[in-house]
Amino acid sequence: MLRRQALAIATIVGLAVLSVAPAARAVDTEVTSDTDGQFYDVRSPTGTVVDERRRLTTTLALSLYNLLDAPLTDPNAPQLSFRARLRYDADYGEHPDEVDPRYYQTTYVPGGAYGNQIGLSGAEAVDLMYAYVEGRKFLHGWLGFKLGRQYVTDVLGWWAFDGGDVAVTTPYFFKAELYGGIEERGGMPLSTSRFEADGIWRGNRSNLDPLPACPGGPPGTCGQSGLSLYPPFQQSDIAPAVGVALESTGITWIHGRLTYRRVYDTGSSNTTEYQSGIYAPSSYGGGRISSERLGYAVDASLTKFGGAKAGIVYDLYRAEVTSLYASLDAYLGSKVTVSADYDYYVPWFDGDSIWNFFAGEPTNDLALRANVDVNEKLSIAGSGNVRLFTVQTAAFDPIGNGGVNCSIPPCTYSPSTNYSGGYFPSNGHPFDEGFNLSARWRSGETRLAVRGAGNFGDEGDRVGGDFSAERIIETRYVVSGRVGVWQWDDKLRPERSTTDFSYVLGVGYRFTPRAQGGVEWEQDVNGLVGDRFRLLATLKVAVTK
Numbered sequence: 001m002l003r004r005q006a007l008a009i010a011t012i013v014g015l016a017v018l019s020v021a022p023a024a025r026a027v028d029t030e031v032t033s034d035t036d037g038q039f040y041d042v043r044s045p046t047g048t049v050v051d052e053r054r055r056l057t058t059t060l061a062l063s064l065y066n067l068l069d070a071p072l073t074d075p076n077a078p079q080l081s082f083r084a085r086l087r088y089d090a091d092y093g094e095h096p097d098e099v100d101p102r103y104y105q106t107t108y109v110p111g112g113a114y115g116n117q118i119g120l121s122g123a124e125a126v127d128l129m130y131a132y133v134e135g136r137k138f139l140h141g142w143l144g145f146k147l148g149r150q151y152v153t154d155v156l157g158w159w160a161f162d163g164g165d166v167a168v169t170t171p172y173f174f175k176a177e178l179y180g181g182i183e184e185r186g187g188m189p190l191s192t193s194r195f196e197a198d199g200i201w202r203g204n205r206s207n208l209d210p211l212p213a214c215p216g217g218p219p220g221t222c223g224q225s226g227l228s229l230y231p232p233f234q235q236s237d238i239a240p241a242v243g244v245a246l247e248s249t250g251i252t253w254i255h256g257r258l259t260y261r262r263v264y265d266t267g268s269s270n271t272t273e274y275q276s277g278i279y280a281p282s283s284y285g286g287g288r289i290s291s292e293r294l295g296y297a298v299d300a301s302l303t304k305f306g307g308a309k310a311g312i313v314y315d316l317y318r319a320e321v322t323s324l325y326a327s328l329d330a331y332l333g334s335k336v337t338v339s340a341d342y343d344y345y346v347p348w349f350d351g352d353s354i355w356n357f358f359a360g361e362p363t364n365d366l367a368l369r370a371n372v373d374v375n376e377k378l379s380i381a382g383s384g385n386v387r388l389f390t391v392q393t394a395a396f397d398p399i400g401n402g403g404v405n406c407s408i409p410p411c412t413y414s415p416s417t418n419y420s421g422g423y424f425p426s427n428g429h430p431f432d433e434g435f436n437l438s439a440r441w442r443s444g445e446t447r448l449a450v451r452g453a454g455n456f457g458d459e460g461d462r463v464g465g466d467f468s469a470e471r472i473i474e475t476r477y478v479v480s481g482r483v484g485v486w487q488w489d490d491k492l493r494p495e496r497s498t499t500d501f502s503y504v505l506g507v508g509y510r511f512t513p514r515a516q517g518g519v520e521w522e523q524d525v526n527g528l529v530g531d532r533f534r535l536l537a538t539l540k541v542a543v544t545k
Contacts, residue, residue: 028065032542033058039093040534054093059129061085078138084131101207101229110233111186111203128190130160142168152179152243154259155297155311155323160184160195161241173250180242183263183290187236197263197291199353202236205229231274234352237267239290256298263290269352289351292316295323306330306337315348318356322346339369364388380439388431432457445472462488464500478508478518500526514542 035058042051063083070077097107132148146165151158163181170176186193187203196202208229243261248254268285297311306329313323324344331337343365349355367385374380434455441448447470454463466484473479482504490496502525508518517539524532 027067027069028063028544030061030063030065030542030544032061033540035059035537035539037537038534039536040532042532043529052093052095053091055089055091057087057089059085059087076137076141079136081134082132083134085129087127087129088125089127090125104229110205110208110230111201126190127192142170144169146179149184152261154245154257155295155313156259156261156293158195159261163241169249171250173248175247175249177245177247178243179245180240183239183241185236185239188238196239197348197350197353199349199355200234200269201232202234205233205235208233231270231272234269235267237265239266240264253302254298254300256296258296260294262292264288265290265350265352273354289317291348291351293322293348304331315346317351318348318360320346320360322348322360335373337369337371339367339371341365341367341369362390364390377443378439378441380437382435382437384433384435386431386433430458445475446470459492460488460490460497462486466502472510476510478506478510478516480504480506480508480520496528498527500524508538511541514540514544516540 035056038053038055038057040053041049042053043049061084063081065079065081067080067082068078070079095107097103098109101108101110128149130149130151132146132150134144134146136144138144144167147163149160149162150165151160152165153159161179161181161183163179165177165179167175167177183196184191185196185202187205193202241261241263243259245257245259247257265288266286268283270283272282293313293315295311295313297309299307299309301307308326308328310326311323312321312325314320315322322345325342327339327341329337329339344362345365346360346362347355348360365385365387367383369381369383371379371381432455434453436451436453438449438451449468450465451467452465455461456463464484464486466482466486468480468482470478470480482502484502485499486502487499488497502523504520504522506518506520508516510516518537520536520538522532522534522536
């Protein structure tokens with residue numbers, strides 16, 4: 001069924017290209033497509049196949065520029081364009097039992113991404129990555145807009161929504177932006193869950209209510225009829241969102257952006273992750289905050305001396321700073337760059353998630369980097385990093401008054417002695433450290449690269465390296481390869497320490513400078529799982545008109 005859907009959508013896009021281009025001869029049209037096929041089995045140490053994958057991932061993109069036929073000699077003329085990209089991600093090796101809810105006691109996985117491949121309900125394998133109309137420089141350069149599914153990328157991270165974005169660019173070195181719509185969430189049509197907040201397992205659970213019958217048995221034989229399966233798997237619903245931003249413009253050496261975004265949860269959410277066996281799970285509903293965050297980022301660049309960037313994110317729902325980073329680059333001459341980075345991060349979750357109840361464990365990352373361009377062919381880079389783990393060592397007191405007393409509702413808060421005497425002992429601020437060294441050499445159609453890396457900590461170590469090469473023959477034939485050796489030491493489970501050897505061999509053919517196909521064969525060998533094999537086929541095509 002999905003193959004027919006994908007073919008229909010691709011046909012529509014193709015017809016759009018054919019119909020629009022002749023009508024407006026000045027329109028610039030670009031069509032690109034990437035296709036990847038992966039074929040591999042994951043086996044247990046005994047040789048039993050535990051995961052079989054025959055995965056096909058393909059994207060189709062369409063871009064139409066200069067829809068208003070603006071004069072090329074007028075840089076201030078209004079511009080209108082359209083961009084869209086579809087992704088089809090299906091696994092033909094997935095076993096039917098994995099997407100059939102009748103097998104919920106054994107192999108079924110809710111929200112399986114490929115259920116429709118065998119005619120069962122599940123998350124759509126077709127994902128509309130983006131599709132929007134964009135206008136620039138309207139109203140004498142003041143007004144810009146986007147309408148449709150689009151990305152927002154700033155200090156708050158990658159985010160996708162369906163709606164509109166309006167920006168007013170002033171001649172006074174700043175731009176004001178207002179956007180709003182519906183957050184893209186898994187389980188909704190042509191959508192993916194990769195951009196929504198963590199902490200809630202969402203999707204389309206229409207095939208889980210009520211409890212289905214066991215295979216080969218009458219209704220209710222797997223449990224009491226009318227109950228729902230998998231309470232922690234929540235039904236997706238619309239998530240209204242609104243955001244504003246102020247951004248600097250017109251100054252080339254420094255750029256700043258202040259942004260605020262609020263997302264709402266709607267629909268119902270279960271209060272328990274467990275099936276009682278007697279009653280349906282309790283839930284709550286109504287509009288409520290999913291996330292509310294405020295962030296600011298700034299970056300500056302001085303062409304001859306270096307650059308700097310910094311950012312901070314404050315989570316208004318959690319009432320704490322969840323991200324803080326800074327980076328400094330220094331140009332020591334034309335061939336040497338030295339950098340220092342700091343990154344502080346606290347995990348954050350959707351407002352409905354139970355993980356908001358637990359204390360977060362921030363990480364502090366500090367790194368020093370250097371890059372040397374020895375000559376036009378050879379460059380060498382290296383880095384060293386330290387990660388410091390911070391664990392809460394003070395009393396967990398969310399309102400600042402000590403303990404809680406709920407013996408007589410409503411609850412009252414009072415100082416508690418349970419936290420005295422070092423109830424939360426210091427963790428000693430454990431840290432991990434690591435390094436990375438690499439070198440790249442390029443001459444004509446030949447590329448060589450070598451890399452070595454290591455990560456070391458109290459729980460285990462990993463160290464190793466790999467060498468890769470690629471050669472293009474007669475501008476069309478591509479041969480490539482990679483070989484690597486990695487060793488890891490699991491100090492918590494010493495019996496799982498081992499050494500891994502892997503190699504990759506690839507061949508390809510370039511049809512045009514922007515179209516290439518190829519096949520790669522990979523084998524991994526280690527003492528824990530024996531051999532692993534993977535066959536990867538790729539096809540990349542770009543057409544510009």
